Structure formats: C-alpha cells, structure tokens
Amino acid sequence: MATLEKCVSPAKKPVAMIRLQNVYKNYGGRPALSNVNLHIALGEFAFLVGPSGAGKSTLMRLLYREEVPTTGNVFIGGVNLNRLHAGQIPLLRRRLGIIFQDFKLLSSQTVFNNVAYILRALGVDEAEVAKRVNSALAVVNLEHKWDAYPSELSGGEQQRVGIARAIVNGPPVLLADEPTGNLDPATSLEIVQLLERISQRGTTVLISTHDQPIVNAMRRRVIALKGGEVVADVDNGIYELEMS
Ligand SMILES: Nc1ncnc2c1ncn2[C@@H]1O[C@H](COP(=O)(O)OP(=O)(O)OP(=O)(O)O)[C@@H](O)[C@H]1O
Ligand SMILES: [Mg+2]
Numbered sequence: 001m002a003t004l005e006k007c008v009s010p011a012k013k014p015v016a017m018i019r020l021q022n023v024y025k026n027y028g029g030r031p032a033l034s035n036v037n038l039h040i041a042l043g044e045f046a047f048l049v050g051p052s053g054a055g056k057s058t059l060m061r062l063l064y065r066e067e068v069p070t071t072g073n074v075f076i077g078g079v080n081l082n083r084l085h086a087g088q089i090p091l092l093r094r095r096l097g098i099i100f101q102d103f104k105l106l107s108s109q110t111v112f113n114n115v116a117y118i119l120r121a122l123g124v125d126e127a128e129v130a131k132r133v134n135s136a137l138a139v140v141n142l143e144h145k146w147d148a149y150p151s152e153l154s155g156g157e158q159q160r161v162g163i164a165r166a167i168v169n170g171p172p173v174l175l176a177d178e179p180t181g182n183l184d185p186a187t188s189l190e191i192v193q194l195l196e197r198i199s200q201r202g203t204t205v206l207i208s209t210h211d212q213p214i215v216n217a218m219r220r221r222v223i224a225l226k227g228g229e230v231v232a233d234v235d236n237g238i239y240e241l242e243m244s
Contacts, residue, residue, distance in 0.1 A: 016075065017042045017173055017204040018063060023072035025058055025228075032058040034228040036072070040206060042172070045199040047215050048208040049239045050225035056208035059225070060177045063206070064096050065089050077172060094118070097166030097203075099176035099195075103158045105150040105165075111137070112146040115164045122169070136164040140194060156187035160194070167198060174198065176207045180214060188214050196220070215239040 018040040025033040033055045040046055048056050061067040062074050065081050074081045076092065084092060105114050115133045124132070137143045140160035150158055159179060166174055176195065180188035192207065192214050199205040209215060215222060215238065222237030223230060232240075 016040060017044070017077055018206060019073075019075040020059075020062070021073040021075070023059075023062065023069045023074060025055070025062065025067065026070045031228050033062075033069075033225075036225075036228075036230055038223065038230065038233075040204060042204055043199060043202045044221065045196055045205045046207070046221040046223055047218070047237075047239070048206060048223050048225065049210060049212075049215055050231075051210060054225040055228040056210075056225055057177050058228075060175055060206075060208055063173075063175055064098055065092055094122070094169060095171050095173065097163075097169075097171040097174040099159070099162050099166050099174065099179045101178040101181040103150070103155075103162045103182075105158060105161055107150050109149070110146065111142065111148050111150070111153070111161050111164075114150070114161055115168050118165070118169055132168055133164075136168040139167060139198065140164045154187075155183050156190060159183060159187075159191050163191070163194060163198070167203070172202075172204060174203050174205045176205070178208055178210075180209065180211055185213060189217060192218060210239075212239045 016039045018038065020036050020038040023033055023036040024031060036059065048059060050056055058067065062069055063076065065084060068082060112133055115136055116129050119129045119132060134143060137146060140163050142157060142160050142164065145153065145157065174195065180191050183191060188211060195205050195207060196218065219236045221235050222239055224232040
C-alpha cells in the first residue's frame, strides 16, 4: 500500500490515480457496468454523470472496494484493488476521502468530533488531532461551528463537515457520490466549487451527479455513463441531454 503515495513514475510522468481496465460488473447476470475503461490523473477533477441506474454508484463502490468487479481491474494510485486482501481494505479507505449524499455524520457528536473521528481511530495524539481538525474546518469555512451538533447545521454546512472529515487525513483521492443530492441549487454550486478548490491543491476529485446545471456551470471533465457504458468523456464538458 505504500505505493499509493507514490503518484509519480520515475520518468516524472503522472500515473493515473484512478484507473479502470475493461471493467464489467454484473448483479445477478444483469450488467451494471460494461467494459469501462477510465484514466483519471493525479490532481484531476471530473464529474461522473448519467441517468438513474447508469452505474455511477456502482463505479464509486468499486473504487472504495465496497464491491469487486465481475471481471477487469480497478487501480487506485497504481494499486490493483483486486489484489488487496481483507486486512488491506482499511488501509485503502484511509487514503480515500469519501463524501456521501446523506452526509453520514454522527448525530450525537460535535462537528469537531465528527471530523476528528478517523484521526483518533488511527491513534493520532490529541494536539495533532486539534491541529488537523482545525485546519480541515478552515478549508470548509466552519471553524466557528466546531462545537455544534449536526442537527444545528444547515444541509450545506453538514456537507461541509462531511468534506472536512473526508480531507482531514490528507487523502490523495476524494470520491463524492451525489454530494449535492440533498441541497438546493445555490448551496450545491458552493459545495462543488469547494471541491474544485480542494482539487487545485493536488487532490484527485471524482463527483458523481445528475445535476445538469452544476456540471454545465463548471465546464470541467465530464465522464458520462449510460446503461453501464462510458458514452462520453470530454474535457471542459457539458452534460448534454442526449447523454441521459
Ligand atoms: N446491490 C445491487 N444488487 C443488484 N442490483 C444492483 C445493486 N446495485 C445496483 N444495482 C443495479 O445496477 C444498476 C446501476 O445502479 P447504480 O446504483 O450504480 O446506478 P446510479 O447511476 O448510481 O443511479 P442513481 O442516479 O439512481 O443513483 C441498476 O440497474 C441497479 O438496479
Ligand atoms: Mg447512485
């Protein structure tokens, strides 16, 4: 797993942070993903779009090893996830920041404790925890809410806590499956712009969404899935209706 941090080949050419090679995923014989090939470089920012049932969440679950492909290979930072044994999966997850549509915050814990959770689980000492949590909360502009509980926050604020929690351990890759699905349009745009700013610091960011206005406002790479197949993959892209 040490190779996960080694993002640059000896020739100084960035290797893919995320790579899918001839990936098929079937559920009970029905294909959810078909022959997906994808290459997302270190520091890239991309949208994964497509209609309901297109396979977006399935692809995301393969990336954090919640599922394995029926055939084909999935690589994160050059590590073939098919080759990980069960004991190595937590190591993979620590190197991925995962952001959920429904935030998945601990309701009985403060903002600070939600963001600190993973660091404490890793045995990081409290002085370092405080430093890293404060710095993650500063990135999402929520330092002043450190003592609040999730129920005291707006949806957008809760998602910003979710983002702080995802970045607190400095992962090279951020995966967000429909991160704006529960938010209004203006808040959605702010959240996606925040994720773009984080990617500019060198983090690879993949966002699945069917929010057409957001994708079209950003004009970034758009990877479109339809019926489990990649039907478009364009830089500075828009989410065209015919993709859905
Ligand atoms: N655990 C599962 N068992 C069986 N079929 C599944 C499972 N998960 C997904 N599928 C099927 O795989 C296909 C792709 O589903 P997926 O959830 O990846 O789509 P999606 O693009 O994320 O859709 P949405 O926009 O609604 O979230 C669908 O036909 C779905 O019914
Ligand atoms: Mg989904």
